Amino acid sequence: MASSNPMRIPAFHVGCLLAYMGVAVSGFAQQGHPLTGTWNGDWGAAPDHRSQITIVMAWDGKQVSAVINPGPDSAPGSVSVDVVGWTVRIAADLKDQSGKPVHVEADGKLEDLGSYHRTISGTWRQGTTTGSFKLTRE
Amino acid sequence: MKRAKVEWLASCLGMLLIAAAVSAQLAPSSAYDSDRKVKLTGVVTRIDWVNPGAFFFVNVKDSSGTIANWAVEFGNPLDLEKDGWKPSSVHIGDTVTVEGLPARGPARQALATSVVLARTGAKLFVASNKPAAKVASQPAPRWPDGHVRLGPPPGKKGYWGTPSATVLVENTGATIPMNRDGILANIEDADKVAPFQPWAKSVYEYRQRTLLKDDPYNRCMPPGGVRHFQSPYGFQFVEQPEIGRILLLIGGGDRNWRTIYTDGRPMGQKDTLVLTYYGSSTGRWDGDTLVVDTVGFNEKFWFTNGGLPHTEALHLTERFTRPDLNTLRYQVTVDDPRTYTRPWTGGWTIRWVPDEEIQEFFCEENAESTFIR
Numbered sequence: 001m002a003s004s005n006p007m008r009i010p011a012f013h014v015g016c017l018l019a020y021m022g023v024a025v026s027g028f029a030q031q032g033h034p035l036t037g038t039w040n041g042d043w044g045a046a047p048d049h050r051s052q053i054t055i056v057m058a059w060d061g062k063q064v065s066a067v068i069n070p071g072p073d074s075a076p077g078s079v080s081v082d083v084v085g086w087t088v089r090i091a092a093d094l095k096d097q098s099g100k101p102v103h104v105e106a107d108g109k110l111e112d113l114g115s116y117h118r119t120i121s122g123t124w125r126q127g128t129t130t131g132s133f134k135l136t137r138e
Numbered sequence: 139m140k141r142a143k144v145e146w147l148a149s150c151l152g153m154l155l156i157a158a159a160v161s162a163q164l165a166p167s168s169a170y171d172s173d174r175k176v177k178l179t180g181v182v183t184r185i186d187w188v189n190p191g192a193f194f195f196v197n198v199k200d201s202s203g204t205i206a207n208w209a210v211e212f213g214n215p216l217d218l219e220k221d222g223w224k225p226s227s228v229h230i231g232d233t234v235t236v237e238g239l240p241a242r243g244p245a246r247q248a249l250a251t252s253v254v255l256a257r258t259g260a261k262l263f264v265a266s267n268k269p270a271a272k273v274a275s276q277p278a279p280r281w282p283d284g285h286v287r288l289g290p291p292p293g294k295k296g297y298w299g300t301p302s303a304t305v306l307v308e309n310t311g312a313t314i315p316m317n318r319d320g321i322l323a324n325i326e327d328a329d330k331v332a333p334f335q336p337w338a339k340s341v342y343e344y345r346q347r348t349l350l351k352d353d354p355y356n357r358c359m360p361p362g363g364v365r366h367f368q369s370p371y372g373f374q375f376v377e378q379p380e381i382g383r384i385l386l387l388i389g390g391g392d393r394n395w396r397t398i399y400t401d402g403r404p405m406g407q408k409d410t411l412v413l414t415y416y417g418s419s420t421g422r423w424d425g426d427t428l429v430v431d432t433v434g435f436n437e438k439f440w441f442t443n444g445g446l447p448h449t450e451a452l453h454l455t456e457r458f459t460r461p462d463l464n465t466l467r468y469q470v471t472v473d474d475p476r477t478y479t480r481p482w483t484g485g486w487t488i489r490w491v492p493d494e495e496i497q498e499f500f501c502e503e504n505a506e507s508t509f510i511r
Contacts, residue, residue, distance in 0.1 A: 032437035033447075036437075060476065114348060
């Protein structure tokens, strides 16, 4: 009888805890330089054709550095930001699925500046393909 | 089994409500709309004498006869008790008329500026406005080795209380009108507050324009940086020269403490420290002044009232001087080259509260009792 499985309650409790943590974490605010941190999201030319991206950005006091898709296929990126309108440009040279070099330029706007889970969204140009992207700070 | 599930569901909902409530504790500037006023008359249904804000709840009948329950915040219990008020000053079932500021947003909540008891016409919870008793100036107490004592004289009680300023600005002599939460009267004065880098000025102005609504302190996060010296309810030094440290017990926030090592160890290295709210502090005496260097701050808090930003590169140099028994001069130099264009200095004085001890205060206390209704 599935409902008598004692493991179901702890699993449910874990769910509660995660939900609780979700609410609690959402209470945290923007911290340090607004671009610092790990950003996750995707880009694509169509809603049903998206590619996952992770960008780690850091502020050293003079410039924002970026690492695109940290790991074996990571690439450094350059970041420029207009701190009045909080528009962001990210440029990097990546490799496409066939391993060929491809240049990427992304122009976006930082939204919800005061939130821990702020976002950057805008236009992503990769080679000859143009699409949209959205990144959320973890 | 169903009953167990229901209990877990109730527990889960309770946790969610508490989390939401913690997020709902806002400072007056961001929680209440000072441009509007509200007048309520109704019957008291509940009294919560809790920190940081005492509330009573009133059933208010509107013109259509519909009854709505309002939460009325009317002060901090520690302050109220000092003025002679008690939880029993108002009773469940009393009819009261409240004038105050309504909450921003849809909540039926107000901050009382006047509470009148209908049956007697008496005004409740009014500050006594008694002038502070003048204390004769006495020299600062000292340890046998000649160092100034930062705590009470031997055999006495006391703690450091209200600061002369609740905001940190660069000590340039400029007049910068702002309220006690650090909200500028004129946003154009931002450049006078501190030598911001452009991004930091933009973030500071955003926080100002949004009335500090995202302040982690209002969600009961610890008052790190200089914030615990700006907060109400005081602090206390516990000097332990025999083991080379000074404990700093904080009355506000959530009664945290901070350790200042005076055993001669070198200042912590930012790259190897676990980053924390209070950082890693080392202290040394420079004549009668305790000089404390602190690094290793995390970025999860706002280090001062008013929303000045910082990064993990923050290095504070604090100077504590006790020229007499009743006065502590606090001066702090802020060095965060990722946020400010140069180091800058500000400070204030803090008054000694003789013969008393820090009272119990927990920022989170409101979370359970006030907003779950």
